[in-house]
Amino acid sequence: MRVIIVGAGEVGSTIAESLSGTHDxxxxxxxxxxxxxxxxxxxVLAIQGDGGDINTLREAGIEDADMFIASTDDDETNIVACGTAAVGGNPFxxxxxxxxxxxxxWEADNRAFGVDFMVCTDLLAAENIVGVIGLPTARDVDSFAEGAVQLxxxxxxxxxxxxxxxxxxADRFDSLTFVGIIRDGEVVVPDGDTVIEGGDEVVIVGNPESARAFSSAIAPQENRPSDIVIVGGGEIGYQTARLLEERGFSPRLIEHDGDRARWLAEKLPDTTVLESDATDQSFLERENVGSADAVIAALENDQQNLLATLLAKRLGARRAVAVVDTIAFAELFExxxxDVAVSPREATAEEITRFTRGRHAENVSIVDGDRAEVLEVEIDAESVFAGRTIREAAADLPEGVVVGAITRKGEFIVPxxxxxxxxxxxxxxxxxxxxLDQVTERI
Known part of the structure; x- marks a missing residue:
């Protein structure tokens, strides 16, 4: 498959790296x-030029491109580039x-902008944050099958x-499958006799209720958070507060800019908006931020987010989640x-990557820095699974593959x-x- 990527920043470079071994x-x-x-x-073939210029795209081979990805840091540039690509060729x-x-x-009318698929970085980050907040000890959370399955x-x-x-x-939950264990940087595909050790990162797939129940079993002392503080009222902070309100939470949100704070207060009826500098220790002490169950830092840059979360932890906050704009900094933050570093750029790269997996996976989640992937695939006649038992299909697949869940007409089926x-x-x-490459073309 020929893929043209406009934008060689972190998102574009991450996608290019993941595709360069198997695609043009x-x-x-x-x-x-x-x-x-x-x-x-x-x-890869790297070309200097304007991705919105038809001549540049022709030089890149837009006539023969199967997929076109616009991933610069400017929204309008990406939309224009996709429109230009449609003039020069017929890529997805x-x-x-x-x-x-x-x-x-775009969701209201998929013909808008001439774009086949649109991914929103800030909304993805907010959804990731809210998923992690809902499960004690969670490092990453993702949803599949329209929310019926949770990783x-x-x-x-x-x-x-x-x-x-x-x-x-440990497997005391009917709708849960243990699909992987990350131990000392290595992936272990567990069987029933595999012993879970302290310090392991366990990857589970199941319905949301079972995932919450297992999370509680891991840390019985950790209850559902009731006091959540969001630091920073930019787009990610706002979307995070909005999603938390939809789930019945009433967070507190700290925003330095007075006009923005007033706008947030109007838009978020169940959120207490506080106008202040989130790095002011005396303010944080007065507002009892140290007693919070979770503090989410969504400020303008990585340095501010690191300072805000470490300060909150020092004051006693139980859990700290930081937005990290630079992908490489995520492990350093942790x-x-x-406790958890959320990278909007990495989440965006994951979402886009799914369109390059075999016959287009419905969803893709990258596990622990690309040591494994979890794919959602709709079964067609060409799939190795079609009309067969899981045991029969597994015999034709390499080791390192585990079926975590099945949904049929919206109903969850334990595999x-x-x-x-x-x-x-x-x-x-x-x-x-x-x-991965052996499996994606077969499932």
Whole structure:
């Protein structure tokens, strides 16, 4: 498949790196230094030029392109680039935007802007944050099958009741499958006799109720958070507060700009908006931020978010979540004391990546820095699963593949070896990265 990517920033470069081994990738960027860096670092064709210029796109081979991804940091540039691509060829086009209003317009009429798919960075980040907040010890959460299936990557604390149990002993939930364990940087595909250790990160797939129940079993002392503080009222902070309100929470939100604070107070009826500097320790002490169950930092840059979360933890906040704009900083944030680092750019790259997986996966979640992926696939006649039991299909697949869930006409089905997979079922499958290319074309 020939893929043209406009924008060689973190999102575009991440996508290019993941596709360069198996696809013909062309990257277009107006910055000569970025183009030179990509030329030496990745097996891609890098072109300097304006992605909204038809002549540049023709040089990139737009006539033969199968997919066009506009991933610059400017919403309008991405939309214009997709429109230009439609003039020069007929690729499947994807536009990355930050502002949800463009997404809402496109959702109202998919013909809007001439874009085949649109992904909103800020809304994805907010959804990720809200998912993590809802599950104690969760490092990452994602939804599949229109919310009927939930993936959770959960850290097992030392001293947890689950630590020392086998998977068979811990698996007390009817609608839950243990699909992977991350231990010492390696992926372990567990069986019933695999012992769960303190410090492991366990990857589970199941319905949301079972995921919450297992999360509670891991850390019984951790209750559903009641006091949530959001630091920063920009788009991510606003969307996070809005989604929390929809789930019955009444968060507090700290915003420095007076005009923005008043606008937020009008838009968020169940949120207490406080106008102040979130790095003012005396203010945080007066407002008892240290007693919060969770503090979410969604300020303008990584340095501010790191300072705000570490300050909140020092004051006693139980859990700190920070938005990290630079993908490479995520592990550093968590190493110095931030409980969860959420990268909007990484979430966007994941969402776009799903369109390159085999016959277009319905959803994709990248596990622990690309050590594995969880894919949702609608079964058709070409799938190895079609009309067969899971045990029969597994015999024709490499090791490192686990079926985590099945939904059929919206109904959740717990996968077992003798479960027959039918046409049009949605199958959620865990796949180790080492065998990903072998698996995606077959499932």
């Amino acid at each position: 990738v062309v990257v277009v960027d107006i910055d000569a230094d970025r183009v030179e860096t990509l030329t030496y670092e990745l097996d 086009s994807i536009a990355r935007v930050k502002r949800p209003q463009y997404l809402h317009t 959770a990557e959960l850290e097992i604390p030392e001293g947890s009741p689950v630590a020392g149990q086998t998977v068979r002993e 190493a110095v004391g931030v 077992r070896g003798d479960t027959v997979v039918e046409m049009s079922d949605h199958v959620v499958v865990f796949v180790e990265t080492a065998v």
